[in-house]
Amino acid sequence: xxxxxxxxxxxxxxxxxxxxxxxDGYFGYPITPQSEIMETLMDEKPWETTGMVVLQAESEVxxxxxxxxxxxxxxxxxxxxxxxGISLKLEGISYMAGAELPGLIINVMxxxxxxxxxxxxxxxxxxxxxxxxHGDYRLITLAPASVQEMADHVALGFDLSFxxxxxxxxxxxxxxxxxxxxxxxxxxKTRRTEEEIRKAQPWAALGKSADRERNVVTSLExxxxxxxxxxxxxxxxxxxxxxNEVLYEELLCDDADYLIVAFGxxxxxxxxxxxxxxxxxxxxxxxxxxxxxxYPAKALNAYKEKVKGILTVELNAGQMIEDVKLAVECKTQxxxxxxxxxxxxxxxxxxxxxxxxxxx
Amino acid sequence: MDTLEIIKPENKVYxxxxxxxxxxxxxCPGCSHGVVHKLIAEVVDDMGxxxxxxxxxxxxxxxxxxxxxxxDWIEAAHGRAPAVATAAKRLNPDKMxxxxxxxxxxxxxGTAETIHACNRGENIVIVxxxxxxxxxxxxxxxxxxxxxxxxSTCPYGRNExxxxxxxxxxxxxxxxxxxxxxxxxxxxxxxxxxxxxxxxRKGFENSMNGKGTSVIEFVSTCASGWKMxxxxxxxxxxxxxxxxxxxxxxxxx
Numbered sequence: 334x335x336x337x338x339x340x341x342x343x344x345x346x347x348x349x350x351x352x353x354x355x356x357d358g359y360f361g362y363p364i365t366p367q368s369e370i371m372e373t374l375m376d377e378k379p380w381e382t383t384g385m386v387v388l389q390a391e392s393e394v395x396x397x398x399x400x401x402x403x404x405x406x407x408x409x410x411x412x413x414x415x416x417x418g419i420s421l422k423l424e425g426i427s428y429m430a431g432a433e434l435p436g437l438i439i440n441v442m443x444x445x446x447x448x449x450x451x452x453x454x455x456x457x458x459x460x461x462x463x464x465x466x467h468g469d470y471r472l473i474t475l476a477p478a479s480v481q482e483m484a485d486h487v488a489l490g491f492d493l494s495f496x497x498x499x500x501x502x503x504x505x506x507x508x509x510x511x512x513x514x515x516x517x518x519x520x521x522k523t524r525r526t527e528e529e530i531r532k533a534q535p536w537a538a539l540g541k542s543a544d545r546e547r548n549v550v551t552s553l554e555x556x557x558x559x560x561x562x563x564x565x566x567x568x569x570x571x572x573x574x575x576x577n578e579v580l581y582e583e584l585l586c587d588d589a590d591y592l593i594v595a596f597g598x599x600x601x602x603x604x605x606x607x608x609x610x611x612x613x614x615x616x617x618x619x620x621x622x623x624x625x626x627x628y629p630a631k632a633l634n635a636y637k638e639k640v641k642g643i644l645t646v647e648l649n650a651g652q653m654i655e656d657v658k659l660a661v662e663c664k665t666q667x668x669x670x671x672x673x674x675x676x677x678x679x680x681x682x683x684x685x686x687x688x689x690x691x692x693x
Numbered sequence: 694m695d696t697l698e699i700i701k702p703e704n705k706v707y708x709x710x711x712x713x714x715x716x717x718x719x720x721c722p723g724c725s726h727g728v729v730h731k732l733i734a735e736v737v738d739d740m741g742x743x744x745x746x747x748x749x750x751x752x753x754x755x756x757x758x759x760x761x762x763x764x765d766w767i768e769a770a771h772g773r774a775p776a777v778a779t780a781a782k783r784l785n786p787d788k789m790x791x792x793x794x795x796x797x798x799x800x801x802x803g804t805a806e807t808i809h810a811c812n813r814g815e816n817i818v819i820v821x822x823x824x825x826x827x828x829x830x831x832x833x834x835x836x837x838x839x840x841x842x843x844x845s846t847c848p849y850g851r852n853e854x855x856x857x858x859x860x861x862x863x864x865x866x867x868x869x870x871x872x873x874x875x876x877x878x879x880x881x882x883x884x885x886x887x888x889x890x891x892x893x894r895k896g897f898e899n900s901m902n903g904k905g906t907s908v909i910e911f912v913s914t915c916a917s918g919w920k921m922x923x924x925x926x927x928x929x930x931x932x933x934x935x936x937x938x939x940x941x942x943x944x945x946x
Binding site for chain 1: 743765
């Protein structure tokens with residue numbers, strides 16, 4: 334079959350990719366700048382084709398708990414929101430991590446704190462990769478930088494979350510959600526049957542069959558010794574993920590004197606900035622983490638004595654820079670450039686910052 | 694007739710429900726939870742739905758409901774059981790799904806989830822234990838605590854100016870188009886238990902017949918929280934709780 338190339342928004346790509354992946358259910362609540370995800374799903378009526386359930390919940394809190402309920406039945410379920418709504422979902426995300434449930438959450442970030450602005454931001458980095466909800470848990474975090482990756486990360490996110498029984502998040506931002514690009518959508522997969530789910534997720538609460546004990550999906554364990562064992566099991570799993578699932582991209586890094594580290598829309602702007610720099614004879618490379626947790630710390634560490642300095646470009650006041658400094662053990666100069674409150678810098682702004690902070 | 698002659702299968706009048714397992718119960722003597730659990734176990738088994746039922750446990754004393762009834766369970770976050778049940782049912786329409794919730798879970802922290810699940814007419818059963826107090830956390834004021842009733846967070850008695858009024862949430866749920874059955878029961882006498890079981894069965898049948906949400910409220914006792922004996926609690930419940938929360942069918946369509 335010839336590949337279908339389509340032009341669409343990042344948010345729309347997520348919706349189409351979800352249907353094609355054979356997702357069982359989407360539960361959401363409207364919030365700018367990601368409402369096109371639910372709107373596209375409602376428009377496509379997947380319940381008539383694949384049988385996918387799409388439901389507008391009464392709140393973000395209800396939506397994430399619907400995801401919790403669906404995931405507890407072993408289903409492939411997802412929700413999406415933007416920053417203020419994600420804050421509300423963190424309780425449910427912590428419960429999912431505690432109950433070891435898979436599921437996909439999409440955050441199309443906007444500027445905060447509080448109600449903030451509807452313009453793009455990357456200020457939820459800490460919230461996403463450093464916890465957010467309560468307890469010692471980790472959230473698998475993917476950072477798409479194109480509409481194509483918005484589509485691709487749906488499958489990747491579900492695959493990883495089901496591989497490890499852990500929630501996964503696509504951490505996009507208003508630029509990636511709203512911009513239109515060419516995208517090749519994946520081929521349509523069929524949704525799994527109950528029999529397939531019972532086999533692949535034997536822990537799922539789908540009704541107790543006579544051949545097994547009852548399944549109880551819970552994060553509760555009042556016996557501290559047992560709860561410590563649960564936590565140790567989680568930590569072991571997180572370590573396995575950190576060792577096996579790191580993704581990143583390197584652009585013109587081989588001969589680079591300087592490195593820009595950026596994810597999502599900031600990496601797209603930086604991509605142009607490094608070309609402009611090279612036109613001026615400054616050898617700059619772009620290191621783009623694709624997984625924000627697990628963070629590509631080892632790969633970045635290799636640059637600690639190779640480059641004269643690193644600039645992190647983020648649409649926030651300097652969050653990922655902490656992980657970059659840890660990764661390079663502060664052995665090279667690491668500076669941050671960012672705009673706040675929904676302002677998106679130009680490639681020229683990034684180039685100027687690079688010169689001012691690292692080269693001057 | 695001596696005892697050995699009486700113990701014969703044909704003389705059996707009562708037995709432990711098949712779906713109640715042997716785990717020691719953590720509920721206090723005189724608590725209504727145990728009886729309601731037993732009724733659910735009986736109804737699910739009577740309907741032949743043991744392999745197709747998913748229970749949603751709350752936060753509160755009944756958080757451990759999953760230890761006692763031998764079916765699949767999902768333990769929800771505080772107040773979110775109706776949202777969890779919504780997804781479980783919509784994604785598995787052939788399953789029988791119920792939430793089991795106390796007054797704090799259902800009528801305080803989970804009010805939005807309760808009202809909206811009912812308003813959407815989700816094909817689920819909501820089992821609501823109203824004992825006018827937070828049992829698990831040690832006897833704090835509930836949304837359903839009566840005026841003048843003393844709890845650890847209203848030690849001088851609930852005062853409407855300070856704490857607002859007891860919330861008759863079932864009366865609110867009656868107004869929603871999505872509910873098909875709303876009823877208030879007790880389990881303090883054999884007759885009441887018999888009637889309550891009938892209502893539970895009706896609710897579960899409604900959920901499988903796509904009629905909408907059934908809410909079965911149990912006006913219940915909390916002997917420990919109320920600091921009474923089991924017998925005193927039953928009397929206190931009938932004299933004080935029932936006038937505020939009158940028993941019987943509030944809606945049946």
